[in-house]
Amino acid sequence: MNVFRVAPQSQGFTVEEAAEILCSTIGIPSVESISLDDAGGRTLAETFVTPFPLPPFRRAAMDGYAIRSEATCHASPSTPVSFQVKGRILPGSIGLTIGEKDQAVRIFTGSPVPAGMDSVVMQERVEQEEVRGAASFIRIQHPCKRGEHVAEAGEDLEEGVAAVAKGTKLGAKEAAILASFGMQRVTVYSRPKVAVIPIGNELILPKEARGPHQIYDANGLMTEMRLRELGASVIRFPPVQDDPEAIVRNLTKAYELTGLVITIGGISVGDCDFAAEAAERSGAVPLFRKVKMRPGKPTSGFRHRQHTVICLSGNPSACYAGLELLVRPVVLKACGHTGYQYQVSKGVLAADVIRPSPYTRYLRSFANMQDGRLVIYPLGRDRAGNIGAFSQTNAFAVIPPGGKGSAAGEQIQVILLDHWRQQDGNGKEDFSSWIESN
Numbered sequence: 206m207n208v209f210r211v212a213p214q215s216q217g218f219t220v221e222e223a224a225e226i227l228c229s230t231i232g233i234p235s236v237e238s239i240s241l242d243d244a245g246g247r248t249l250a251e252t253f254v255t256p257f258p259l260p261p262f263r264r265a266a267m268d269g270y271a272i273r274s275e276a277t278c279h280a281s282p283s284t285p286v287s288f289q290v291k292g293r294i295l296p297g298s299i300g301l302t303i304g305e306k307d308q309a310v311r312i313f314t315g316s317p318v319p320a321g322m323d324s325v326v327m328q329e330r331v332e333q334e335e336v337r338g339a340a341s342f343i344r345i346q347h348p349c350k351r352g353e354h355v356a357e358a359g360e361d362l363e364e365g366v367a368a369v370a371k372g373t374k375l376g377a378k379e380a381a382i383l384a385s386f387g388m389q390r391v392t393v394y395s396r397p398k399v400a401v402i403p404i405g406n407e408l409i410l411p412k413e414a415r416g417p418h419q420i421y422d423a424n425g426l427m428t429e430m431r432l433r434e435l436g437a438s439v440i441r442f443p444p445v446q447d448d449p450e451a452i453v454r455n456l457t458k459a460y461e462l463t464g465l466v467i468t469i470g471g472i473s474v475g476d477c478d479f480a481a482e483a484a485e486r487s488g489a490v491p492l493f494r495k496v497k498m499r500p501g502k503p504t505s506g507f508r509h510r511q512h513t514v515i516c517l518s519g520n521p522s523a524c525y526a527g528l529e530l531l532v533r534p535v536v537l538k539a540c541g542h543t544g545y546q547y548q549v550s551k552g553v554l555a556a557d558v559i560r561p562s563p564y565t566r567y568l569r570s571f572a573n574m575q576d577g578r579l580v581i582y583p584l585g586r587d588r589a590g591n592i593g594a595f596s597q598t599n600a601f602a603v604i605p606p607g608g609k610g611s612a613a614g615e616q617i618q619v620i621l622l623d624h625w626r627q628q629d630g631n632g633k634e635d636f637s638s639w640i641e642s643n
C-alpha cells in the first residue's frame with residue numbers, strides 16, 4: 206500500500222515538501238521485458254552485470270605490425286631491428302599463434318593480437334624493407350613499449366562488473382554498452398500512464414478557428430511532451446470547460462485510465478476556477494492547496510483512492526515551473542528512476558530582480574559559464590503568463606522569499622535544467638571506480 210501524508214488544511218508547503226508528499230503517493234512500478242531496440246528512454250529495472258570481458262579478446266588499437274617488444278629494446282636509427290612479416294590478421298579473423306622474436310604480423314585496428322606478441326607498432330613508424338624472395342621485412346628504429354597499442358581483454362569492462370545500474374534511463378550511451386554484449390532484451394519498468402486535462406473556456410485546439418477572445422491550448426502539449434520526455438505515456442484530453450460537472454466527468458474518466466492525473470488551469474480563486482472543487486467532488490482529498498513558489502502558487506495536490514491528482518496553474522510559465530519542480534520528480538519515481546536531481550549551483554545574477562515575493566521565485570533564466578563563474582541572466586518579462594523567453598531558458602534563478610528580491614551582482618542559487626545527477630538508491634554518487642588513476 207502506498208504511504209502518503211494527507212494534510213487537508215495545509216496552506217502552503219515549500220516546493221521540496223510538496224514534491225516529497227506527491228512522491229510518497231507513488232509505489233514501485235511493475236516491470237516488463239522488451240527488445241533492446243525499443244528501450245530508448247525506458248528505465249532499467251535490473252542492474253546489468255557484464256557476462257564476459259570487454260573487449261572480449263586482446264586486440265590491436267592501431268593499424269600496423271604486432272611484434273614482441275623485447276626485440277626492440279636497443280633499436281635506434283643507426284641500429285634498426287629487422288622483422289620478417291609472417292602473415293596478416295584482418296579484424297574478425299582468427300588470430301595466428303606465431304610469436305618469434307624476429308617475426309612481425311601485419312595487423313589492423315580491431316584485429317586479435319597473436320599470443321606471444323605484446324606490442325603493436327603504428328605503420329607510420331616502421332620502414333618497409335625490400336622484398337627478399339617471397340618474404341617481406343620491416344625495420345623498426347625505436348624501442349617499443351610492452352602493451353603499446355594493445356587493448357587487453359577486459360581492460361574496458363571486466364566480466365561480472367555492474368556496468369549499467371538499475372534505475373538508469375536508457376539512452377544511446379547505455380545502448381552501446383548493452384549492445385556490446387549482444388543483449389536482445391532488457392527488463393525495464395513499465396511506463397506510467399498520465400492523463401493531462403487542460404481546463405478553460407478560452408482554450409481551443411489548433412484545428413479550430415480562433416475567435417478574438419480565445420487562445421490555443423499551449424500547456425496541454427507542453428505537458429504532454431515533457432511527460433513523454435520523462436518516460437511516461439500520456440493521454441491528453443481536449444480542453445474542458447470551466448464547469449465543475451464537466452471537470453468531475455473528465456476526472457472520473459481519467460481515474461479509469463491512469464494512476465496520475467494532471468489538470469491545468471482553473472486552480473486559483475476566481476469565479477471560474479473549479480479544478481479544486483471538482484477534484485473534491487470527484488472524491489479526492491487534498492494533499493495541499495498551495496505551494497510556496499512563484500510562479501505556480503496555486504498548484505495543488507489531491508489523492509483519490511489509488512490516484513494522485515496534481516492541479517497545475519494555467520499560466521504557462523507557472524505550469525512549466527510546476528512541471529519541472531513538482532511533476533518531474535513524481536513521474537521519474539513512477540518510471541523507476543533512482544535520483545536524477547537537478548544540479549543546484551551558485552551563480553552571479555546579471556540583472557536586478559527587484560520584485561518582492563513572500564515565496565521563493567523560480568525565475569526562468571539563462572545560466573552560462575563566463576570567465577570561470579556562472580552568470581545568470583533573468584529572461585523575458587517576468588510574468589507568469591509570459592513564455593517568450595522559453596526557448597532560451599536553461600535554468601531557474603532561485604530568488605529567496607521576503608526582502609525586495611535580488612540585485613545584479615548578488616550570488617544566488619540556480620537550478621540547472623540541463624544538468625542532473627544520477628544517484629544510487631541511498632542518494633550517493635560514486636564515480637571513483639571510473640576515474641583513471643594514472
Ligand SMILES: Nc1nc2c(c(=O)[nH]1)N[C@H]1C(S)=C(S)[C@@H](COP(=O)(O)OP(=O)(O)OC[C@H]3O[C@@H](n4cnc5c(N)ncnc54)[C@H](O)[C@@H]3O)O[C@H]1N2
Pocket residue numbers: 403404405407408420421422423424425469470471472473474475478500501502503517518519520521523589590
Ligand atoms: N485575486 C487573485 N487572483 C489571482 C491570484 C490570487 O491569489 N488572487 N493568483 C494568481 C496567480 S499567482 C496565478 S498563477 C493565476 C493562476 O490561475 P489558474 O491556475 O487558475 O489559471 P487560469 O486562471 O485558468 O489561467 C491563467 C492564465 O493562463 C492562461 N491559460 C490557462 N490554460 C492555458 C493553456 N492550456 N494554454 C495556454 N494558456 C492557458 C489563461 O488564459 C489565463 O490567462 O491566477 C492569478 N489570479
Ligand code: MOO
Pocket residue numbers: 498499500501502503518520523588589590
Ligand atoms: O504564482 Mo502565479 O503562478 O505567480 O502567477
